[in-house]
Amino acid sequence: MSRTESVARTNGTKASKAAKPNKVGAAAEWADDRLGLATLAKKNLRKVFPDHWSFMLGEIALWSFIVLLLTGVFLTLWFRPSMVEVVYDGSYSQLRGIKMSEAYASSLHLSFDVRGGLLMRQMHHWAAMVFIAAMMVHLLRVFFTGAFRKPRELNWVIGSLLLLLGTLEGFTGYSLPDDLLSGTGIRAADGFMKSMPVVGTYMSFFLFGGEFPGDSIIPRLYTIHVLLIPGILLALIGAHMLLLVYHKHTQWPGPGRTEQNVVGYPMLPVYMAKAGGFFFVVFGVLGLMGALLTINPVWRFGPYNPAEVTAGSQPDWYMGWPDGALRIMPNWETHLWNNWTLSWNVFLPIIVLPGLMFTIVMMLPFLEQWITGDKREHHLLERPRNAPSRTGLMVALMTFYAILWMAGGNDILAIKLKLSINQITYFNRAAVFIGPVIAFFITRRWCISLQRADNDKLLHGLESGVIMRDAQGGYTEKHIPLPVDKAYTLTARARDEVYVPDSEADENGVNAPGARLNKLRSRFSRLWYGDNIQKPTKAELEEGHHHAELEEAHDAPLEGHAADGHQFDGRHDIEDEHLSRQHD
Amino acid sequence: MRLITSLIRRTVGRLSAGRRSRLAAPLVLLLGLLITGGMYAALSPASATKAADEDQVAKGRALFLVGCASCHGKNAEGITTVKGGQYGPPLVGVGAAAVDFQVGTGRMPLAQPGDQALRKAPVYDQDEIEALSAFVASLGPGPAIPEKSEYDYSKVSNEEMVRGGEFFRTNCTACHNFAGAGGALPRGRFAPSLNGVSAKHMYEAMLTGPQQMPVFSDQVLTPEDKLQIISYLKKNEATPAYGGFTLGSLGPVSEGLFAWLVGIGVLVGFAVWIAANPARSTRKKPTA
Known part of the structure; x- marks a missing residue:
C-alpha cells in the first residue's frame, strides 16, 4: 500500500464523489437543496422542553382544535347554511312533513342520513366544549405558576384573545343548526345587542339584515364560523406557538435549572412521541365521547319558531356565566322622557360585565407588574403558594365565575337538587359579591401557611413522628433532615421586595414626577x-443546621437501646429492620 | 180542514172552561215539574249519579272520610287555614278525571305538605280509585275519566303524530322541556318529567290541570289534539337514543358538566400519565 492510498483511494485530478446516499437521505437532500430545511430542523428538532403534566394542558386545546378542523370540514360537506323554507322528508319520522329552514333540514339529514354524520356532529361539538375548557385550564396554570411574567406578557394577551375568539366561534356554531335551542340563542343575542343605548337597534338591523329573524343571519354566521374566526384563530395559534419557541418553555425550579437554561428532553424523538401520542389520545377520547354521549340532540328540539321556547334553554357552558349574571340581575330600567328605555337589566350583565372581565383578565400581567415593580425576566416558575396574593386573586375570579355559572344553571339545580329557583337567585345575588372576597382571603392565608410549613421543613427537617425519651425523662421528636436537592428546590426563589418609592421631594422641595402614583403603588x-x-436567610439556615446537630448529639446516647420502632427514625437504612416480636 | 179547526176550537174551549178550577194551578205546576225533572234526567251530564253507581259512591265516601277528609273536609268542601290559605282545596266539581289522575299517580294522598305533590307508588288499588272517583264525581259535574278509545294512540297516523309534536312544542316544552324531562317553576315547584307516564294520566292531566299546570280544556286542545300530543310523546319513548347516553336530556348544562368531568378529567389524567413516564426505556426510577 502506497503512502497516498492510506489516506485516500485516489488522488486523481478529478474531484471525488460522495457515496450514493440511501433513498430517504436522497429525498431529504433533494428537499433541503430547495427549501433549506436542514438548518431550521437542526436547531429545532433538538429543542429542549421541560417535562411536567401541567405543561400539556394547552396541548389538549391544540389537539382538540385539530379535531375541530377535521370534523368541521366533514360537516361543511353536507350542511347548507340557508334559511329557505323546505318540507322535511328525511328518516326522522317525528318531524317528517314539517316546514323548516334548509339549515335545520340539512342538520337532520347530516344526523340521520349521512354515514357517520351524527358521530362527526357530536365529536365536533364535544371537541368545541373541550377546546375552550382546555384553554381555560391552561390559562389558570399559566397564571398560578407565574408563567405570564416578563417576557411572556404578550403571549398571555394572545392567549386571552384566543379564549375570547373561541367563545365567539362556539356561539356562532351553536346558532347554526337553526333548531329551537339555537334560534332561542340568536333571539337572546338580538336582545343583548338591542340593549346597547343608541347603537343597539342599528347594529341588530345591520346584523340580521332587517328585523329579527330575517333570512340572512344563518348564512352570515356560517361565514363567520367557518372562515373569519377560524382564520384568526389559526393565525393567533401560530403566533402563540412561535412565541413559545422563541421564549423557550418555562420550567420548575430544581437543581441544575436556572433562569438561563432549559432542562428537559429534546423535541425529537421524545416530544414528537409524547405530543404526537397525546394527539391520538385526545382524538380517541373525543371520538368516544362523540360515539357514546349525546350532545345537542337537534332532532329533539324541533325547528326554530319564535313563538316557542323550551325549559332548559341554556347556552353552552362557556357562555353560562354571563347568562347567570343575566338571570340574577334585578330588573332595572330607566325611561328617559318616557320615550327612551335604557335596559340596565340586560346591558350591564351581558354587554358591560363580559367586556370588563375580559379586559381585567387581559391586563392581569401588566397589573401585577405595575404593583410589584418587577421588570426582570422570569423563566423559572413560581409555586402558587409563593405568590399568595396572586393565587388569591385568581381564586377570587374563579369563585366569581363559578357563582355566575351556578346562576346560569339555576333551573337545572332547582329541579335536580329540589331547591327553590327563587332562593338560588337570592343566594347568588349576595354570593357573587361576598364569595370572591372570602375566597381571596382564605386562599391567601392558606398560601402563607404553606410557606410557613416550607420554612419549617427547611429549618427543622421533616417530622418523623418518632418520639425519643431521654434519661432525664424529657421527650423530643426526631427530625429527618431535608435532602439537599429538595432544600435547594424550596429555596430557589427570590425574596419579595416591597416597592418603596424614592423620596417624594428632592432637597429643593420639588415633588418628584408621579409621586402620588408611586405612593399608591x-x-x-x-x-x-x-x-x-x-x-x-443563610444565618437562619445555619442556625437550623446547628440546632439539628445539637438534636442529634442529644439523641446519640439513646442509640442502640432497643426501643422498638426507633430503628425507623429515618436516619438509617431500614432494609433489614423489622419490629421485634418480643412483646407478645 | 173545517173539521180540524172546529175540533181544536172545541177542545180549547173545554180546557179553557176548566182553567178557573181549583185544581188547575197545582195541576200545571205538577206538569211543569214533571217535564223539567224528566228533561233533566234525560239530558243532564253523565256524571250525575246513576242508580247503579250508588254502591260505588258509598264505598268511595267511606274511603274519602278515612283518607282524604282530614284535608279536603268531610263533604269535600275544602278546609281553609287561619290565614285564609287553603289547607286542602274543595273538590266539588273537579270531576272523576282529577281524582283518577291525582290518586292514580300516587300524588294523593300527600305523604307530607310541600310545594307540590310528588309522584309515587299509588296508595289505593284500582277498585278503590274508581270508588273515590265516583264519590267525587257525585258531588258536582266535572270532567269524567276518559274512555280508552280517547287516549288509545295505536291508530294515530304518522302525520297526526308529527302534528302532535307541533302542539307539544307550542304548549308544553316551555315548562316540561323539549324532551319532556321536566323543568323548574318558581318557588320550588316544577313541571315533572313526562317519561313513563301512562297515556290515560297524560290525557287527564291536560283535561284537569293538576297542581301548577293550566287546564287545556277540549275547546283549547280538542280531544284529537290531546291524543296527537300523547302519540308524539309515546313515539319518542319508543325511539332509541340515537346520540348515545342522553345525559338526562336537560340541555347544555349537563353537557357542560360532562365536558369538564369526562373530557377535561380524562385528558388531564392522560397528561399526568404521559408526563409521569420518563423518556428513557428503563421504567425503574433512579433511587434518590
Whole structure:
C-alpha cells in the first residue's frame, strides 16, 4: 500500500464523489437543496422542553382544535347554511312533513342520513366544549405558576384573545343548526345587542339584515364560523406557538435549572412521541365521547319558531356565566322622557360585565407588574403558594365565575337538587359579591401557611413522628433532615421586595414626577407582598443546621437501646429492620 | 180542514172552561215539574249519579272520610287555614278525571305538605280509585275519566303524530322541556318529567290541570289534539337514543358538566400519565 492510498483511494485530478446516499437521505437532500430545511430542523428538532403534566394542558386545546378542523370540514360537506323554507322528508319520522329552514333540514339529514354524520356532529361539538375548557385550564396554570411574567406578557394577551375568539366561534356554531335551542340563542343575542343605548337597534338591523329573524343571519354566521374566526384563530395559534419557541418553555425550579437554561428532553424523538401520542389520545377520547354521549340532540328540539321556547334553554357552558349574571340581575330600567328605555337589566350583565372581565383578565400581567415593580425576566416558575396574593386573586375570579355559572344553571339545580329557583337567585345575588372576597382571603392565608410549613421543613427537617425519651425523662421528636436537592428546590426563589418609592421631594422641595402614583403603588405593593413569608436567610439556615446537630448529639446516647420502632427514625437504612416480636 | 179547526176550537174551549178550577194551578205546576225533572234526567251530564253507581259512591265516601277528609273536609268542601290559605282545596266539581289522575299517580294522598305533590307508588288499588272517583264525581259535574278509545294512540297516523309534536312544542316544552324531562317553576315547584307516564294520566292531566299546570280544556286542545300530543310523546319513548347516553336530556348544562368531568378529567389524567413516564426505556426510577 502506497503512502497516498492510506489516506485516500485516489488522488486523481478529478474531484471525488460522495457515496450514493440511501433513498430517504436522497429525498431529504433533494428537499433541503430547495427549501433549506436542514438548518431550521437542526436547531429545532433538538429543542429542549421541560417535562411536567401541567405543561400539556394547552396541548389538549391544540389537539382538540385539530379535531375541530377535521370534523368541521366533514360537516361543511353536507350542511347548507340557508334559511329557505323546505318540507322535511328525511328518516326522522317525528318531524317528517314539517316546514323548516334548509339549515335545520340539512342538520337532520347530516344526523340521520349521512354515514357517520351524527358521530362527526357530536365529536365536533364535544371537541368545541373541550377546546375552550382546555384553554381555560391552561390559562389558570399559566397564571398560578407565574408563567405570564416578563417576557411572556404578550403571549398571555394572545392567549386571552384566543379564549375570547373561541367563545365567539362556539356561539356562532351553536346558532347554526337553526333548531329551537339555537334560534332561542340568536333571539337572546338580538336582545343583548338591542340593549346597547343608541347603537343597539342599528347594529341588530345591520346584523340580521332587517328585523329579527330575517333570512340572512344563518348564512352570515356560517361565514363567520367557518372562515373569519377560524382564520384568526389559526393565525393567533401560530403566533402563540412561535412565541413559545422563541421564549423557550418555562420550567420548575430544581437543581441544575436556572433562569438561563432549559432542562428537559429534546423535541425529537421524545416530544414528537409524547405530543404526537397525546394527539391520538385526545382524538380517541373525543371520538368516544362523540360515539357514546349525546350532545345537542337537534332532532329533539324541533325547528326554530319564535313563538316557542323550551325549559332548559341554556347556552353552552362557556357562555353560562354571563347568562347567570343575566338571570340574577334585578330588573332595572330607566325611561328617559318616557320615550327612551335604557335596559340596565340586560346591558350591564351581558354587554358591560363580559367586556370588563375580559379586559381585567387581559391586563392581569401588566397589573401585577405595575404593583410589584418587577421588570426582570422570569423563566423559572413560581409555586402558587409563593405568590399568595396572586393565587388569591385568581381564586377570587374563579369563585366569581363559578357563582355566575351556578346562576346560569339555576333551573337545572332547582329541579335536580329540589331547591327553590327563587332562593338560588337570592343566594347568588349576595354570593357573587361576598364569595370572591372570602375566597381571596382564605386562599391567601392558606398560601402563607404553606410557606410557613416550607420554612419549617427547611429549618427543622421533616417530622418523623418518632418520639425519643431521654434519661432525664424529657421527650423530643426526631427530625429527618431535608435532602439537599429538595432544600435547594424550596429555596430557589427570590425574596419579595416591597416597592418603596424614592423620596417624594428632592432637597429643593420639588415633588418628584408621579409621586402620588408611586405612593399608591407602594401601598398596593405592601398589600400584595406584605404578609408573605420569606425564605430563611443563610444565618437562619445555619442556625437550623446547628440546632439539628445539637438534636442529634442529644439523641446519640439513646442509640442502640432497643426501643422498638426507633430503628425507623429515618436516619438509617431500614432494609433489614423489622419490629421485634418480643412483646407478645 | 173545517173539521180540524172546529175540533181544536172545541177542545180549547173545554180546557179553557176548566182553567178557573181549583185544581188547575197545582195541576200545571205538577206538569211543569214533571217535564223539567224528566228533561233533566234525560239530558243532564253523565256524571250525575246513576242508580247503579250508588254502591260505588258509598264505598268511595267511606274511603274519602278515612283518607282524604282530614284535608279536603268531610263533604269535600275544602278546609281553609287561619290565614285564609287553603289547607286542602274543595273538590266539588273537579270531576272523576282529577281524582283518577291525582290518586292514580300516587300524588294523593300527600305523604307530607310541600310545594307540590310528588309522584309515587299509588296508595289505593284500582277498585278503590274508581270508588273515590265516583264519590267525587257525585258531588258536582266535572270532567269524567276518559274512555280508552280517547287516549288509545295505536291508530294515530304518522302525520297526526308529527302534528302532535307541533302542539307539544307550542304548549308544553316551555315548562316540561323539549324532551319532556321536566323543568323548574318558581318557588320550588316544577313541571315533572313526562317519561313513563301512562297515556290515560297524560290525557287527564291536560283535561284537569293538576297542581301548577293550566287546564287545556277540549275547546283549547280538542280531544284529537290531546291524543296527537300523547302519540308524539309515546313515539319518542319508543325511539332509541340515537346520540348515545342522553345525559338526562336537560340541555347544555349537563353537557357542560360532562365536558369538564369526562373530557377535561380524562385528558388531564392522560397528561399526568404521559408526563409521569420518563423518556428513557428503563421504567425503574433512579433511587434518590
